[in-house]
Amino acid sequence: MNSFSTLSTLEVEGKSFSIHNITELEKQFGVSRLPFSLKILLENLLRHEDGRDITQEHIKALATWQPGSATAEQISFSPARVILQDFTGVPAIVDLAAMRDAMAELGSDPALINPQIPVDLVIDHSVMVDRFASMDALDLNRKLEFQRNKERYQFLRWGQEAFDNFRVVPPGTGIVHQVNLEYLADVVTERREGDKLMAFPDTLVGTDSHTTMINGLGVLGWGVGGIEAEAAMLGQAITLLIPEVVGFEITGKMPAGTTATDLVLMVTEKLRSKGVVGKFVEFHGDGLSSLPLADRATISNMAPEYGATCGIFPIDAETLRYLRLTGRDQSRINLVEAYARAQGLWREDGDKAANYSDSVTLDLSEVRPSIAGPKRPQDRIDLSEASDRFHRYLVDEGRLDEMPLDIKPAKNQQESRFDSEGGHTAIGSDLTPPVKHIDFDLEGAPMRLHDGDVVIAAITSCTNTSNPAVMMAAGLLAKRARERGLTVKPWVKTSLAPGSQVVPQYLESAELMQPLRELGFHVVGFGCTTCIGNSGPLPEEVSQAIxxxxxxxxxxxxxxxxxxxRIHQEVQTNYLASPPLVVAYALAGSMRIDLTTEPLGEDADGKPVFLTDIWPSAAEVAEAVETHVSSSLFGKSYADVFEGAEEWKRLDVPGGNTYQWPESTYVKKPPFFEGISANIVDSPIIKDARCLVMLGDSVTTDHISPAGAILPDSPAGEYLLSQGVSLGDFNSLGSRRGNHEVMMRGTFANVRLRNQLAPGSEGSVTRHLPDGESMSIYAAGMQYQREKTPLVVLAGREYGTGSSRDWAAKGTRLLGVSAVIAQSYERIHRSNLIGFGVLPLQYQEGDDAESLGLSGEERFTISSADQHPATLDVRAENDNGKVVEFTVDIRIDTPVEWDYYRHGGILHYVLRSLASDQSEDALSTSA
Incomplete structure (x- = not known):
C-alpha cells in the first residue's frame, strides 16, 4: 500500500519503470530541503509502507524532518541487498545452517531459513603474506590459502547451493568493497514485483564496517554486525532512529604533493574531533567537481574511523563517468541519471545546500602530506612532524629520555617541503636523538635494527588500492627511485595486495609494475592482507632481533x-600512509627519518636523494591514469567473477538442505540454539555478578575479538594443539570464526589488551574472584559458569570501536557475560551486544568506575529489565562489605531492539517468529 499516491512512471530508453517519486511530497512537506541520504530513506519507507511496521506517521516524521529533531522517531530500513566478506560471512552462514537445524527441532520447515533478498559474499580476508618480494609470491600464497581454508570453502560452496539468493565471489578476485564499487553496485536497482518493473535506489548493509566505501558512488549502505545482517537476509527490516545528518562542505582544489590519503586523514581528524558517532555525514559543495570518484570512495571508506554511520556523496556527472569507466551498461547509466534527476537526487555545481543538523567545511587547499598513528587512524600527523612525534612516543613510553630543547642542525641535512611546483626547498633540520638498537645477521649480512625501524611496508586495503591515482603515484615514485639507484632497506617486509585484478593490469600497462617489483612490492594476493592482520610472519632473523x-x-x-x-603482534607502532609514502618509508627504513628534511638514500654518485626529488607531479599522475586506466580492463577482469580458480572449482561440495556437520576445527555447529523453546523466558535480576574484565577507553573490537595470529600458548592455540592441529596450520583467528570453541577462547585475547583486574599484564589475563587466582580470561569465564556466577564487563569511553565483529558480542556472551557497563559505545558493537542478548548499560553523565570508586572486585547486582525501563539500579558490594549504589542508562534504543534482547538475540527472535508464522499457517489451513 502507499497512502501518499507517490507511485508514478519513469520512461527510460523505451522501458517503463514504476517509481515512488518523493518529489510528489514537495508541496505537502517541502522534501527538496532534505539531505540526500534522508531522501533515500524516505523512498524506502514509501516503497515498504504496510500500515503496520511502516505507517503514514513514520513517513510524515521523516518527510518533515528538521535539524535538531533527529532522534524523535524510529523508522525501518529495508536494504535492497546484503554484502558479506568471508571472515564475517562464514559465521553468518554457519548461523543460518544452525538455524535450519533448530527449525527442524521446533517442528518447522528448515527451508524457511533462507535469504529473502540478494546476498553476495566475497572471499577476500583469508589470504596471508607468507611469501613476499618474489615472483612466485602470488601463486604460493594462493596455494597456502586453499590448503588452510579448504574446509571453510567447502562449507561456503555448500551454502551457495543450499540457499537461494546467495552468491559467492571466489578467493583471489579482490577486496569486497572494491568488487562492490567496481562491479556489484547498481546505484539504481530494477526489480520486477508482480506486473510492475520497479526502479529504486540500490541500498545495502554489509558485515564489514567499511561497507561505507560504496557511499562514494551515491549508494546508501553501512556496516552492521553479522547478527543484524542475518536478520536482514531473513527479511527483517533494520530499525534506526531518524539520524542527525552532518553536512561536510568541500571547496577548492588539492595542492601539489598531496594525495587522497592525505585528504581522508584530515577528514577523519576533523570529524572525530567534531563528534559524529551514530550520525550520517553527507558531503556537498562545488569542490566535489574536482574530486574523482575514487577519492570520494576513499573518504567514504573511512566512515568507521571518523565514527559516522555513513559518509555519503550525491549522484552527479562524476558518478556516471565512473560507471562508464568500470564497464557498466549504458542502459544502466541512463537509468541512474534519469532516476536521480526525477527524484531530486542529482547534484550540480551551485546547488543550494540541504538542511543539515550541523556543518563542517574543508578547503581542499588546506590538505597537507600526512600519516596517522601509531595506534589510531584519527591521530593524523603532518609528514613534517612524523619523526619528532615518533620520538615523542618513545619518551611517553619511557624508552627515551626527554628530548633536549637546544638540538642544533645536523651536518649535511636538509628540510624539504613541497612548493607549488612539487620541488623542494632547503631550510634546515634537527638532530635525531639516540635510540635503542640491536645488531643481528640477516641472510649472512650484519645489520643493526633500531627502535622505530620499519619492518613492514604494505600497499594494502580497499582504502587506497581502489584509487588509481595513488597507485600510479606509488609506481611512478618507485620508478624514479630505481632510476636514482635507491633500494628498500633489507629488514623491511614489502607487499602489494591490490583490491582488484585491474590494478596490476594498469600498472603493467604504464610500465610501473617492474620498478615496484624491483623494490620488493610484488603482488602477494588479491584481498585484505596486512590491514586485517594477515601480514604473515616476519623473517625469523628480524623477528628474533625485535x-x-x-x-x-x-x-x-x-x-x-x-x-x-592488529597489524602484527611483534610490531608495536603502526602508521597509515598513502601508497607512495609506503614506498618512501620502505626506502628510508625508519620512522625516525624525517622524509621532509633528510634524504632517503644516495644515488650512484653519492648525492643525496630527497623525497621531493622522486615525487611525481599531479600532472604526471593524471596523465598515467588517463592513458592506462580503461573500461576494457574492468570488463575483462569481471567477465567471469563468480567462476574462480581451478582449486575452487575442484572442491568437493556436500549436498542437502541441512548441513551435515563434519569433524572440523574450522566449521562447527554452534551452541546458540541448543534447547531453544518456542516461548521466551523473562530475564531475571542479575545478582552477585563478578567482573570478568575491567577496561579503559577506546577498547576496540580488535581488543575484544582479534583476527590475527593464534599464539601456541594462548587458550585458542592450546585448543587447536589438543585437536591435533600443527602450529603451521593454525591459520588466524579471523579464519576460524566458524568454530565457536576457537572464538570464545580468542575473546579478549588481544596481546595488547590491558585488563585493570590484572595490573601490569597484557593479553588474556584476569583474576578469578574472590580468591584472586590469576588465569586466562577464557579459563575464568568457564570457572565462573561452573560456579553459576553471572559476569559483567566494565569499560570506559568508545567501547567497541572499529570493525563490525559479531564475535566480539558472541564471544562475550559465551564466556558468560550478561551485561556491559561502559561510558559510551560505538554504534555497531552496541547493536551486536543486544543482538546476542548482552545488556548494554551506560554510566550516567559524570559517573565512571573511578569516580564511583569501583575496583572491579565487587559483586554486582543489577535490577530487572523486564519492564523496559530507561534506567537500572546497580548495587556493587566488595568483600569487605562496602556498598556503592548507582544508576545506569539502558542503551537499548528502539522497541525492536527490546524485542531482540527479550528473545536472547536477533536470531532467536527471527527463529521463533518464523516457526510461529508456520504454525499459524498450518492451523489456518487445517481450519
Missing part, C-alpha cells in the same frame, strides 16, 4: 586500521 632487543618496531601501510596488536 624480541631479543625488545624493540619498538614500526609498520607503514596504506590501510584504514592501525589499532594495537
Amino acid at each position: 624480541r631479543k632487543g625488545k624493540l619498538v618496531a614500526a609498520s607503514v601501510l596504506s590501510g584504514n586500521r592501525n589499532f594495537e596488536g
Whole structure:
C-alpha cells in the first residue's frame, strides 16, 4: 500500500519503470530541503509502507524532518541487498545452517531459513603474506590459502547451493568493497514485483564496517554486525532512529604533493574531533567537481574511523563517468541519471545546500602530506612532524629520555617541503636523538635494527588500492627511485595486495609494475592482507632481533586500521600512509627519518636523494591514469567473477538442505540454539555478578575479538594443539570464526589488551574472584559458569570501536557475560551486544568506575529489565562489605531492539517468529 499516491512512471530508453517519486511530497512537506541520504530513506519507507511496521506517521516524521529533531522517531530500513566478506560471512552462514537445524527441532520447515533478498559474499580476508618480494609470491600464497581454508570453502560452496539468493565471489578476485564499487553496485536497482518493473535506489548493509566505501558512488549502505545482517537476509527490516545528518562542505582544489590519503586523514581528524558517532555525514559543495570518484570512495571508506554511520556523496556527472569507466551498461547509466534527476537526487555545481543538523567545511587547499598513528587512524600527523612525534612516543613510553630543547642542525641535512611546483626547498633540520638498537645477521649480512625501524611496508586495503591515482603515484615514485639507484632497506617486509585484478593490469600497462617489483612490492594476493592482520610472519632473523632487543618496531601501510596488536603482534607502532609514502618509508627504513628534511638514500654518485626529488607531479599522475586506466580492463577482469580458480572449482561440495556437520576445527555447529523453546523466558535480576574484565577507553573490537595470529600458548592455540592441529596450520583467528570453541577462547585475547583486574599484564589475563587466582580470561569465564556466577564487563569511553565483529558480542556472551557497563559505545558493537542478548548499560553523565570508586572486585547486582525501563539500579558490594549504589542508562534504543534482547538475540527472535508464522499457517489451513 502507499497512502501518499507517490507511485508514478519513469520512461527510460523505451522501458517503463514504476517509481515512488518523493518529489510528489514537495508541496505537502517541502522534501527538496532534505539531505540526500534522508531522501533515500524516505523512498524506502514509501516503497515498504504496510500500515503496520511502516505507517503514514513514520513517513510524515521523516518527510518533515528538521535539524535538531533527529532522534524523535524510529523508522525501518529495508536494504535492497546484503554484502558479506568471508571472515564475517562464514559465521553468518554457519548461523543460518544452525538455524535450519533448530527449525527442524521446533517442528518447522528448515527451508524457511533462507535469504529473502540478494546476498553476495566475497572471499577476500583469508589470504596471508607468507611469501613476499618474489615472483612466485602470488601463486604460493594462493596455494597456502586453499590448503588452510579448504574446509571453510567447502562449507561456503555448500551454502551457495543450499540457499537461494546467495552468491559467492571466489578467493583471489579482490577486496569486497572494491568488487562492490567496481562491479556489484547498481546505484539504481530494477526489480520486477508482480506486473510492475520497479526502479529504486540500490541500498545495502554489509558485515564489514567499511561497507561505507560504496557511499562514494551515491549508494546508501553501512556496516552492521553479522547478527543484524542475518536478520536482514531473513527479511527483517533494520530499525534506526531518524539520524542527525552532518553536512561536510568541500571547496577548492588539492595542492601539489598531496594525495587522497592525505585528504581522508584530515577528514577523519576533523570529524572525530567534531563528534559524529551514530550520525550520517553527507558531503556537498562545488569542490566535489574536482574530486574523482575514487577519492570520494576513499573518504567514504573511512566512515568507521571518523565514527559516522555513513559518509555519503550525491549522484552527479562524476558518478556516471565512473560507471562508464568500470564497464557498466549504458542502459544502466541512463537509468541512474534519469532516476536521480526525477527524484531530486542529482547534484550540480551551485546547488543550494540541504538542511543539515550541523556543518563542517574543508578547503581542499588546506590538505597537507600526512600519516596517522601509531595506534589510531584519527591521530593524523603532518609528514613534517612524523619523526619528532615518533620520538615523542618513545619518551611517553619511557624508552627515551626527554628530548633536549637546544638540538642544533645536523651536518649535511636538509628540510624539504613541497612548493607549488612539487620541488623542494632547503631550510634546515634537527638532530635525531639516540635510540635503542640491536645488531643481528640477516641472510649472512650484519645489520643493526633500531627502535622505530620499519619492518613492514604494505600497499594494502580497499582504502587506497581502489584509487588509481595513488597507485600510479606509488609506481611512478618507485620508478624514479630505481632510476636514482635507491633500494628498500633489507629488514623491511614489502607487499602489494591490490583490491582488484585491474590494478596490476594498469600498472603493467604504464610500465610501473617492474620498478615496484624491483623494490620488493610484488603482488602477494588479491584481498585484505596486512590491514586485517594477515601480514604473515616476519623473517625469523628480524623477528628474533625485535624480541631479543625488545624493540619498538614500526609498520607503514596504506590501510584504514592501525589499532594495537592488529597489524602484527611483534610490531608495536603502526602508521597509515598513502601508497607512495609506503614506498618512501620502505626506502628510508625508519620512522625516525624525517622524509621532509633528510634524504632517503644516495644515488650512484653519492648525492643525496630527497623525497621531493622522486615525487611525481599531479600532472604526471593524471596523465598515467588517463592513458592506462580503461573500461576494457574492468570488463575483462569481471567477465567471469563468480567462476574462480581451478582449486575452487575442484572442491568437493556436500549436498542437502541441512548441513551435515563434519569433524572440523574450522566449521562447527554452534551452541546458540541448543534447547531453544518456542516461548521466551523473562530475564531475571542479575545478582552477585563478578567482573570478568575491567577496561579503559577506546577498547576496540580488535581488543575484544582479534583476527590475527593464534599464539601456541594462548587458550585458542592450546585448543587447536589438543585437536591435533600443527602450529603451521593454525591459520588466524579471523579464519576460524566458524568454530565457536576457537572464538570464545580468542575473546579478549588481544596481546595488547590491558585488563585493570590484572595490573601490569597484557593479553588474556584476569583474576578469578574472590580468591584472586590469576588465569586466562577464557579459563575464568568457564570457572565462573561452573560456579553459576553471572559476569559483567566494565569499560570506559568508545567501547567497541572499529570493525563490525559479531564475535566480539558472541564471544562475550559465551564466556558468560550478561551485561556491559561502559561510558559510551560505538554504534555497531552496541547493536551486536543486544543482538546476542548482552545488556548494554551506560554510566550516567559524570559517573565512571573511578569516580564511583569501583575496583572491579565487587559483586554486582543489577535490577530487572523486564519492564523496559530507561534506567537500572546497580548495587556493587566488595568483600569487605562496602556498598556503592548507582544508576545506569539502558542503551537499548528502539522497541525492536527490546524485542531482540527479550528473545536472547536477533536470531532467536527471527527463529521463533518464523516457526510461529508456520504454525499459524498450518492451523489456518487445517481450519
